[in-house]
Amino acid sequence: MQTWVVGVDLGGTKIATGLVDDRGQVIERLEQLTRPEQGPQTVIERMTQSVGEVCRRAGVRPGAVEAVTVACPGPLDPASGVVIAAPNLGWRHVDVVGPMQAALGVPVYLENDANAAAFGEWWVGAGRGTRHFIYVTVSTGIGGGIIIDGAIYGGAHWAAGEIGHTVIVVENGPLCGCGRRGCLESVASGTGIARRAIEALEEAGWREGEAPEAADERPGARLVRLAAGRFAEIDARKVAEAARQGDPLAKEVLDRTWLYLGAGLANLANLFDPDAIAIGGGVSRIGEAMMEPLRRELRTRAVPGPAEGTRLVPALLGPNAGVVGAAAVALKKLGKLEGVESRAG
The missing domain is CATH 3.30.420.40 (ATPase, nucleotide binding domain)
Incomplete structure (x- = not known):
């Protein structure tokens, strides 16, 4: 029935x-x-x-x-x-x-x-066939859920899985929306990527409203052109596109992002030893340009066991x-x- x-x-x-x-x-x-x-x-x-x-x-x-x-x-x-x-x-x-x-x-x-x-x-998506599974969503913020032996692990106060608020930058970290400093979300979410890209442009001498010529190859030029000179228009998607086009400033921002996020994923793997970790959310649309460096970080930073056996895969169910x-x-x-x-x- x-x-x-x-x-x-x-x-x-x-x-x-x-x-x-x-x-x-x-x-x-x-x-x-x-x-x-x-x-x-x-x-x-x-x-x-x-x-x-x-x-x-x-x-x-x-x-x-x-x-x-x-x-x-x-x-x-x-x-x-x-x-x-x-x-x-x-x-x-x-x-x-x-x-x-x-x-x-x-x-x-x-x-x-x-x-x-x-x-x-876990049921019908990227975790199908697993017993122990972690889902991480990377979008405006970073969140997650943990499945252990086919059951949601909620923790003592039903607050488990807050990977976005694990601390990655211990000293002088940026302020997170939660009011604390150095959280993974503050440096590796879509919002964090955009903020760090704008800071990098300002440090490189770019100013709001600039319109670089097509032949301008200075670091950041491609990103500024994609945003039509408006820093408020910069988001993770534009940073990824600028990096794809060869902008060294955008590439450095993303490389640092994958370093932070990869460390967070390795921490999850070391703590829970899951069969698989799936990445979803808007930032995950970057695709293999994101997944490949994250897999490398996971292999490098996780202890034997998770480093060899935990699969890092894209989520499948989308919205x-x-x-x-x-x-x-x-x-x-x-x-x-x-x-x-x-x-x-």
């Missing part, structure tokens, strides 16, 4: 809702703006309504859905269904599960968004990772997560 669940991936900008079957296929997907400024109650109502909407579009009776999981930024408490603090939503101590469960009449669960994405990749992972959490709670028994210890 077919099992239907719904995964809701709640972010600061958008909400993705997916009707998912018990094989991990997204049958119907809806994306809408979060609009957190309207307050938690309105956002929760929007998520609740989206469950019925994906069912309607797929021609599935809402009553056929057996459970719903909301994947949300944390810190949060999955046991109580309460988001403790979500800065990008402006939420503190918000009960998500209670009102949704009352409205939908089915079990509703809450999970950290990075953990959900990791669980989805559906959170939705599929949330659905997988629901299926596991129902005792209906298929095809994983032989992988769990």
Whole structure:
């Protein structure tokens, strides 16, 4: 008999809702703006309504859905269904599960968004076939999720997997969004890459608004041209493109990024000895120009065992990772997560 669940991936900008079957296929997907400024109650109502909407579009009776999981930024408490603090939503101590469960009449669960994405990749994505798996997302920030013996490892306070806030630069590190200094996120996220590239341009003597000639080969010239002289337009994608074109300044920024990020990945490998680590998020679109140096750093810095056996691979589920992972959490709670028994210890 077919099992239907719904995964809701709640972010600061958008909400993705997916009707998912018990094989991990997204049958119907809806994306809408979060609009957190309207307050938690309105956002929760929007998520609740989206469950019925994906069912309607797929021609599935809402009553056929057996459970719903909301994947949300944390810190949060999955046991109580309460988001403790979500800065990008402006939420503190918000009960998500209670009102949704009352409205939908089915079990509703809450999970950290990075953990959900990791669980989805483990189930039907880049971690398929593994027992121990780590997912790292490198985008505006850096986050992650850890799967041990087929279960999400949340830690004592459900805060495990915060690789972005492991300290990489011990002395005089840049300020991170968390308020501390030297975090991996501050130097190797998309935001960190852009900031370091702008600092490098300024140190090289470039000024806002400059328009280098096509023949100008000074370090940074290609990056400045790509940004049309506007430093605010510089992002990780433009830095990567400038490096691809041979800009030595952009290449140095990326080389240093892979050094930082590779050290962070080696730390994960040394701590957890996973079968595989998958890299997702917007920065991962750089592709093999990113993955090859990261694999080299992992081989160099990890201890024997992880250095030889831990695979570093690109994530596969893309924007559906959170939705599929949330659905997988629901299926596991129902005792209906298929095809994983032989992988769990």
